Amino acid sequence: MTNPPVPPPPSSSPRRAGDWLLKLALGLFAIGLLAVIAIFLTPILTDGRPGLWLYLLAMLTPVGFLCALVFALWSGRRSR
Template sequence: MQTQKSSRLLGVAVVLFGIGMIASIALLFPAVRDTGTVPVTIVYLLAMCAPVGLLLGIVFALLSGRRSR
């Protein structure tokens, strides 16, 4: 059985990974890179959400894959 906590964990993981991937793609566009240091720093920090989301997804998979005795 899944608990409500694990469903939230998967949702948070997907959202963080999605935000990180969008920010990573945005860094490829010259319009974003040439705007200044503050917007580029913010987009770079948002891009760091992708590994965090991936890690949370792995944690969710490990927790939900265990059999309860």
């Protein structure tokens, strides 16, 4: 009697369907955070005021945070 062969472990972990949401959330949060930093640095480095586009980009910070929260709640659910 011989032991059955053990299958080799998978080389990479299988991708989950929601990984794109985490990458999107991190990207949006990072862009928004950079915009917030740029808003504070603009008056220090130049004589002008920050443009409207910086304020609009800064609004991506909470959007990215909410996407990350949705990802955490979605990926943490119990599978049946």
